[in-house]
Amino acid sequence: MKTITNNNYPMEIAIKEAKKAFLKNEIPVGAVITDEKGNLIAKAFNQVETKKDPTAHAEIQAIKKATLKTKNKYLKNCNIYVTLEPCSMCASAIQNARIKRLYFGCYDEQRGAVTNGVKIFNQQYCNHKPEIYDGIRESDCNSLLKKFFKKLRT
């Protein structure tokens, strides 16, 4: 396992995952999960189109991989790094997995559900709220998405 010493590095890996999605004509979103020591335990990218699966967002797949690896349904001391603000499905999955810290890159005004939209973790019904760090490598995460949607329109 690779040890990660700062928060910029796992987001760099998440961006590399997002680039893999881009090359497969998927909305470029990547996610990385690290354990309490900063070891990388899972990485994934959005594969909704490839898998024809509306639940195959980067975060859901990273959580599945991480719990399979740790053999624990909870990722209590783990951190998740996502290039884009999670939607309500993924924010709820992060809640269900009891992930300790959420770092995300750019904001999603349309489908985001952390600082935008339904704000899952601010709801009174929320039974677990991770520490949230937003805007990590925002510009890099965002430019990849912009490039993707520009390509889509041409």
Added chain:
Amino acid sequence: MKTITNNNYPMEIAIKEAKKAFLKNEIPVGAVITDEKGNLIAKAFNQVETKKDPTAHAEIQAIKKATLKTKNKYLKNCNIYVTLEPCSMCASAIQNARIKRLYFGCYDEQRGAVTNGVKIFNQQYCNHKPEIYDGIRESDCNSLLKKFFKKLRT
């Protein structure tokens, strides 16, 4: 494929799925997806403990199976039958899959997100709202959950 002519029958199958979960010491929740003609295309039960996967709720698994079968990321003309009110993760997945109708059995005051809690489909940010039919075979769905939690406490 088995043709289903009324809404009681698919919920009966969902209850059978929930019973499978019960026998595996999982919270007994089952889900069934039918196509526009009422053909059963997927069924699943909660497997969070067995798979050690916090996303392995009945609905998520049924959606994955149905999209794999139909080779389409959307289940636009499909119906989902769930024994328990979906949580915010599953309600969002139902939204992402564009499922046409949601039928559910009993209510979940703690984690439900359809008629309880965050009410995902009533949010202004919701981009797809299925028709919702609640309280289908409520008593049968609920008694299975009550039996499970009673067993857990003894």
